[in-house]
Amino acid sequence: MIYADYNGSAPLCEDVKEYLVNRFQTGPFANPNAIHHQGQQVLMAMENSRSVVAKALGAKMNQVIFNSGATEGCSTIFHSILDDALENGRSTIIMSGIEHSAIRNTANWYTENKGYELKTLPTTRDGIVEVEFLNKWIKEAPEKIAMVTVMAANNETGVIQPLKQISEICSANKIPFFCDTTQYIGKVPFSFKDSGIDYAITSGHKFGALTGTGILLAKDRTTLKPIIIGGGQEKGLRGGTQNYIGNETVAVALTTISKNFGKIEELARKRIKFETKIKNNYPSVYIIGEKAPRLATTTYIAYRGIHGQAVQIELESQGIFVTTSSACSDNEPVTSKVLKAMGLTDDIGRGVVRISVGLCSSLEVYEQIYEALSKAYDKLEQIKSY
Numbered sequence: 352m353i354y355a356d357y358n359g360s361a362p363l364c365e366d367v368k369e370y371l372v373n374r375f376q377t378g379p380f381a382n383p384n385a386i387h388h389q390g391q392q393v394l395m396a397m398e399n400s401r402s403v404v405a406k407a408l409g410a411k412m413n414q415v416i417f418n419s420g421a422t423e424g425c426s427t428i429f430h431s432i433l434d435d436a437l438e439n440g441r442s443t444i445i446m447s448g449i450e451h452s453a454i455r456n457t458a459n460w461y462t463e464n465k466g467y468e469l470k471t472l473p474t475t476r477d478g479i480v481e482v483e484f485l486n487k488w489i490k491e492a493p494e495k496i497a498m499v500t501v502m503a504a505n506n507e508t509g510v511i512q513p514l515k516q517i518s519e520i521c522s523a524n525k526i527p528f529f530c531d532t533t534q535y536i537g538k539v540p541f542s543f544k545d546s547g548i549d550y551a552i553t554s555g556h557k558f559g560a561l562t563g564t565g566i567l568l569a570k571d572r573t574t575l576k577p578i579i580i581g582g583g584q585e586k587g588l589r590g591g592t593q594n595y596i597g598n599e600t601v602a603v604a605l606t607t608i609s610k611n612f613g614k615i616e617e618l619a620r621k622r623i624k625f626e627t628k629i630k631n632n633y634p635s636v637y638i639i640g641e642k643a644p645r646l647a648t649t650t651y652i653a654y655r656g657i658h659g660q661a662v663q664i665e666l667e668s669q670g671i672f673v674t675t676s677s678a679c680s681d682n683e684p685v686t687s688k689v690l691k692a693m694g695l696t697d698d699i700g701r702g703v704v705r706i707s708v709g710l711c712s713s714l715e716v717y718e719q720i721y722e723a724l725s726k727a728y729d730k731l732e733q734i735k736s737y
């Protein structure tokens with residue numbers, strides 16, 4: 352069996368499993384905000400995890416806020432920045448057209464309900480955000496821009512965005528830059544400090560920690576406003592007793608992953624070999640974002656004329672689990688918003704499957720996927736559906 356949907360959710364990291372077995376046996380279990388000995392022990396373990404996370408991500412400890420995941424982090428950041436921006440004349444949100452629905456829908460909510468204007472940055476056909484538009488729009492009216500939001504790596508294509516360039520432009524114009532790093536952290540070495548990003552988010556389940564865990568990184572935590580007030584936990588930034596064991600798993604998973612970064616180049620070479628071979632043998636194949644810098648762990652591949660879902664089912668019958676990432680309406684697969692934003696047409700959009708593996712995957716994984724995918728294409732080529 353090959354599980355190739357890491358971008359959807361990564362399996363629990365082996366070290367996390369081992370850690371949890373031991374942790375559940377030995378305890379302690381207590382409220383980290385209690386002042387008795389057990390509570391203080393739990394607090395110390397959680398703060399130690401915060402320090403490990405901060406070190407792994409090039410951040411300061413007080414810049415790390417534990418929460419339930421990327422969606423929550425996104426809501427906190429929008430709320431913090433946009434609560435009073437409009438009153439101060441900052442009415443425009445600049446967002447890329449390839450954002451995850453967690454970000455896109457939040458931005459849309461602020462335009463529909465709070466009167467913000469949304470400007471969407473175009474991308475190249477390879478899925479890279481066109482930074483010149485950002486420059487142009489900021490130059491036209493810098494005082495009107497409330498925030499810029501561009502993701503680090505796209506969940507469908509794996510294409511990596513020019514973060515440094517964007518953060519420099521935002522910083523020069525004193526505009527908050529929120530970057531969704533959910534698909535980036537754990538797949539590429541990342542330093543929050545060096546990135547120049549103001550706010551970043553991720554979910555633990557994307558890199559082998561427990562689901563329901565997450566991190567929000569804030570350059571200046573005093574700019575944050577909580578969406579959950581409650582008892583003032585996380586130093587007033589996120590009410591509710593912390594998911595302390597979950598937060599510990601975030602630290603364990605990030606520590607393990609940092610040891611695997613040495614595998615990235617070799618995995619990327621194997622991935623390119625796999626893609627080149629499949630393209631050479633099947634001329635109808637299109638690799639999305641092929642020429643762009645991409646995560647070594649993601650291939651988004653279309654076969655013109657064969658529905659992605661048919662390919663997915665064929666692969667599943669061979670024990671390989673991938674996704675299509677295209678929404679389905681009335682049983683008609685439709686091209687995803689991300690692919691539309693990249694200007695790709697339905698003949699490609701309907702035919703995609705996303706193959707996403709992890710840094711812990713064996714280096715032979717792409718060879719095995721090649722065999723299964725070529726069998727699927729050979730079979731489905733006979734019965735092309737569009």
Ligand SMILES: Cc1ncc(COP(=O)(O)O)c(C=O)c1O
Pocket residue numbers: 358359420421422423451453502504505506531533534554
């Ligand atoms: C890029 C990106 N951002 C945000 C999210 C939302 O993550 P969660 O559902 O864990 O909050 C995801 C999840 O797929 C994602 O891939």
